[in-house]
Amino acid sequence: MMLRDDAALIPGRAGVDTVCTADMLVAGVHFLADDPPADIARKMLRVNLSDLAAMGAEPHGYLLSIAFPAAPEAAWMEAFSAALAEDQARFRVTLLGGDTVSTSGPLTLNVTALGHVPHGQALTRGGARPGDRVAVSGTVGDAGLALLHLLGRVEPFAAEVAEPLMARLRRPEPRLALGRRLRGVASACLDLSDGLFADLGHIAEVSGVAIVLDASSVPFSPAARRVLADRPELLGAAISGGDDYELAFTIPAGTEAALAGIAAECGVELTAIGVVESGQGVRVRGADGQDMALGSGGWRHF
Amino acid sequence: MMLRDDAALIPGRAGVDTVCTADMLVAGVHFLADDPPADIARKMLRVNLSDLAAMGAEPHGYLLSIAFPAAPEAAWMEAFSAALAEDQARFRVTLLGGDTVSTSGPLTLNVTALGHVPHGQALTRGGARPGDRVAVSGTVGDAGLALLHLLGRVEPFAAEVAEPLMARLRRPEPRLALGRRLRGVASACLDLSDGLFADLGHIAEVSGVAIVLDASSVPFSPAARRVLADRPELLGAAISGGDDYELAFTIPAGTEAALAGIAAECGVELTAIGVVESGQGVRVRGADGQDMALGSGGWRHF
Numbered sequence: 377m378m379l380r381d382d383a384a385l386i387p388g389r390a391g392v393d394t395v396c397t398a399d400m401l402v403a404g405v406h407f408l409a410d411d412p413p414a415d416i417a418r419k420m421l422r423v424n425l426s427d428l429a430a431m432g433a434e435p436h437g438y439l440l441s442i443a444f445p446a447a448p449e450a451a452w453m454e455a456f457s458a459a460l461a462e463d464q465a466r467f468r469v470t471l472l473g474g475d476t477v478s479t480s481g482p483l484t485l486n487v488t489a490l491g492h493v494p495h496g497q498a499l500t501r502g503g504a505r506p507g508d509r510v511a512v513s514g515t516v517g518d519a520g521l522a523l524l525h526l527l528g529r530v531e532p533f534a535a536e537v538a539e540p541l542m543a544r545l546r547r548p549e550p551r552l553a554l555g556r557r558l559r560g561v562a563s564a565c566l567d568l569s570d571g572l573f574a575d576l577g578h579i580a581e582v583s584g585v586a587i588v589l590d591a592s593s594v595p596f597s598p599a600a601r602r603v604l605a606d607r608p609e610l611l612g613a614a615i616s617g618g619d620d621y622e623l624a625f626t627i628p629a630g631t632e633a634a635l636a637g638i639a640a641e642c643g644v645e646l647t648a649i650g651v652v653e654s655g656q657g658v659r660v661r662g663a664d665g666q667d668m669a670l671g672s673g674g675w676r677h678f
Numbered sequence: 679m680m681l682r683d684d685a686a687l688i689p690g691r692a693g694v695d696t697v698c699t700a701d702m703l704v705a706g707v708h709f710l711a712d713d714p715p716a717d718i719a720r721k722m723l724r725v726n727l728s729d730l731a732a733m734g735a736e737p738h739g740y741l742l743s744i745a746f747p748a749a750p751e752a753a754w755m756e757a758f759s760a761a762l763a764e765d766q767a768r769f770r771v772t773l774l775g776g777d778t779v780s781t782s783g784p785l786t787l788n789v790t791a792l793g794h795v796p797h798g799q800a801l802t803r804g805g806a807r808p809g810d811r812v813a814v815s816g817t818v819g820d821a822g823l824a825l826l827h828l829l830g831r832v833e834p835f836a837a838e839v840a841e842p843l844m845a846r847l848r849r850p851e852p853r854l855a856l857g858r859r860l861r862g863v864a865s866a867c868l869d870l871s872d873g874l875f876a877d878l879g880h881i882a883e884v885s886g887v888a889i890v891l892d893a894s895s896v897p898f899s900p901a902a903r904r905v906l907a908d909r910p911e912l913l914g915a916a917i918s919g920g921d922d923y924e925l926a927f928t929i930p931a932g933t934e935a936a937l938a939g940i941a942a943e944c945g946v947e948l949t950a951i952g953v954v955e956s957g958q959g960v961r962v963r964g965a966d967g968q969d970m971a972l973g974s975g976g977w978r979h980f
Contacts, residue, residue: 384699385733385800390692397686398790400743400777431687441702441788475702481783486743488700488790498687 384472386436386490393498394436395491397427403482408526413452414459415546416485421463422548423569424489426621429555430567432499433491437472441486443479467552499558499565499625504583508563508626510650511635513551515597516572518544520617521610530610533603540599548621554642558625561634565625571618576650576658579626586655591615592663595647615660626652686774688738688792695800696738697793699729705784710828715754716761717848718787723765724850725871726791728923731857732869734801735793739774743788745781769854801860801867801927806885810865810928812952813937815853817899818874820846822919823912832912835905842901850923856944860927863936867927873920878952878960881928888957893917894965897949917962928954 386394399420403409407416421438428435448456464470472490522541524530533541551567558565564579572594580587594615596604604611627635632648639646650661660668688696701722705711709718723740730737750758766772774792824843826832835843853869860867866881874896882889896917898906906913929937934950941948952963962970 384697385795386696386698387797388690388692388694388696388794390690392690394688394690394696394792395686396688396741396774396790396792398741398743398776398788400745400779400786400788402745402779402781402783404782405780439698439700439790441700443702443704443783443786445783472698474700475788477702477704478707479704479783479786480706481704481747481781481786484702484745484781484783484786486700486702486777486788486790488698488741488788490696490698492690493687495689 384437391495392492393495395428395431395433395493395498396488397424398486398488399424399427400484400486402484409483411546413456417456417459418463418547420485420487421460422550423621424487425467425469425550425552426548426567428489428491429550429552430499430565430623431491431493432497432555432559432565433493434556435467435469435489435491435552437470438487438489439472440474443477443481443484445479445481445483467550494559497559499555499562501564501566501579501582504564504579504585504626504652505628506585506652506654507629508652509629509632509648510576510587510589510624510626510652511646511648512572512595512622512624513554513644513646514620514622515595515600515645516568516620516622517600517614517617518597519548519619520571520613521600521603523617523619524613537599537602540597545619548619550621551623551644554623554638554644557638557642558623561631561638562625562627565623568620568622568624569618571616572624573616573658573660575624579624580656580658584656586653587650587658588653589650589658589660591660591668593647593649595645693797694794695797697730697733697735697795697800698790699726700788700790701726701729702786702788704786711785713848715758719758719761720765720849722787722789723762724852725923726789727769727771727852727854728850728869730791730793731852731854732801732867732925733793733795734799734857734861734867735795736858737769737771737791737793737854739772740789740791741774742776744776745779745783745786747781747783747785769852796861799861801857801864803866803868803881803884806866806881806887806928806954807930808887808954808956809931810954811931811934811950812878812889812891812926812928812954813948813950814874814897814924814926815856815946815948816922816924817897817902817947818870818922818924819902819916819919820899821850821921822873822915823902823905825919825921826915839901839904842899847921850921852923853925853946856925856940856946859940859944860925863933863940864927864929867925870922870924870926871920873918874926875918875960875962877926881926882958882960886958888955889952889960890955891952891960891962893962893970895949895951897947
């Protein structure tokens with residue numbers, strides 16, 4: 377962690393923009409203090425890489441600041457560092473610097489991730505236009521359901537269901553290959569951190585459009601489908617729950633046919649889940665074509 | 679603080695390197711929770727700008743992550759933001775992004791600062807060579823003495839002495855113009871954060887040389903001189919105390935004559951305070967030419 381100099385250097389290249397993003401994670405808020413240190417390390421790095429993916433950027437490196445409540449156990453540090461080293465190799469990023477301090481409070485981590493994208497090709501939230509189709513990668517709602525289970529806010533799920541959901545919460549998969557592939561293809565893009573419903577709202581707001589989400593098209597994992605079969609009232613939680621770190625994006629009408637090829641190339645499922653209209657906000661449409669509203673008991677028809 | 683997209687973009691330029699550095703500050707460790715919010719804001723930004731100065735870089739922008747123990751008072755936020763806005767304008771940096779979270783612990787801030795430097799011209803800690811002269815900007819020890827006073831570890835200083843010392847602790851002055859001017863001039867450079875003695879040790883270690891510090895040449899402010907006149911036993915604390923954020927650097931022998939001109943250009947005092955020799959570590963030489971050692975009672979002759 378010790379820097380040789382006061383700061384790290386990244387060589388500049390003409391026509392290549394640097395993308396930077398920061399996330400702070402606090403024990404007891406973003407993860408539990410007794411979560412496995414390897415999972416804390418992975419999540420911390422990957423949520424930042426996911427932000428780079430959402431911009432279509434190639435990861436370069438990161439700065440890591442840690443405030444420790446006490447000197448960490450050697451075994452904790454080893455597991456944390458080993459997981460980081462593994463992810464650094466896997467995602468080809470290097471530790472550029474950072475800071476290590478002490479705190480009277482909970483373990484607090486800040487990662488600033490830096491990446492590169494060809495000039496003018498970064499994906500943004502602002503390019504969705506009426507008529508565009510809305511798509512999402514992978515499956516939605518796993519992490520949100522896992523969190524309800526972990527916090528005891530629902531009757532506990534059976535182990536064979538809880539386990540794959542928890543894995544999604546603890547080990548998000550930044551969609552870096554997809555993000556890069558969507559340069560010049562997607563009209564708007566972001567990663568799902570606040571939840572599908574809220575995040576589509578961000579695209580709608582920044583692009584100045586309305587988004588109609590087709591609830592019956594939202595892709596769920598086998599585990600989430602099992603949960604929702606038993607407890608359909610959790611559909612709202614699945615659509616609104618955060619931390620999936622999939623990419624949601626819009627593409628111009630008529631280009632949907634390209635989705636299957638891109639999905640195969642990037643090794644990730646892509647599903648069309650809605651359309652962009654003029655107007656504002658996000659509407660959720662049920663299988664019967666009627667709008668639904670999010671109430672205290674979940675989604676219901678108007 | 680809300681980002682429009684998932685990350686910020688910095689246009690790349692051929693032949694220009696990006697410099698990045700991060701610092702985390704925790705209430706109760708790096709500042710006091712009831713310090714004026716404007717001072718917290720300024721210190722947080724300036725210690726990072728000082729790292730850029732130490733590399734000879736031009737500041738570009740910064741990412742700010744804040745963990746709040748509770749929703750901050752409106753008056754606190756206003757004073758904090760106003761001071762940041764003032765410093766942003768003064769140092770020509772923009773807020774590129776960041777994160778705002780909550781914590782059960784103390785107020786915790788992380789700044790990642792980004793700057794630019796022509797390719798190959800960044801100042802490092804590794805270029806000091808035997809025969810080089812050692813110089814420092816401004817005055818040394820003010821912040822360290824202020825901290826002793828603030829923490830009640832010494833008999834309180836008189837107000838007219840304490841005030842200018844406290845200003846140095848709370849409102850460090852990043853030596854950005856000097857850092858840029860030292861490109862191609864200094865063989866090694868860093869900013870004083872750990873204290874003059876320890877920081878010269880960093881240059882000695884990374885450069886693989888010894889540094890001989892001439893104690894009688896170390897520049898002290900009028901306030902520090904008044905303190906040391908009354909309490910000469912605090913000399914060691916002044917030379918070892920951190921947080922001055924001046925630049926310490928080495929220049930090749932024979933180029934000392936340029937120092938006066940550079941000082942005038944950059945509007946900051948520069949003082950030659952030692953020499954680089956072969957060997958390792960830092961030795962402190964007294965006015966009589968004999969080496970001194972840092973004991974529990976301060977610096978003394980062997």
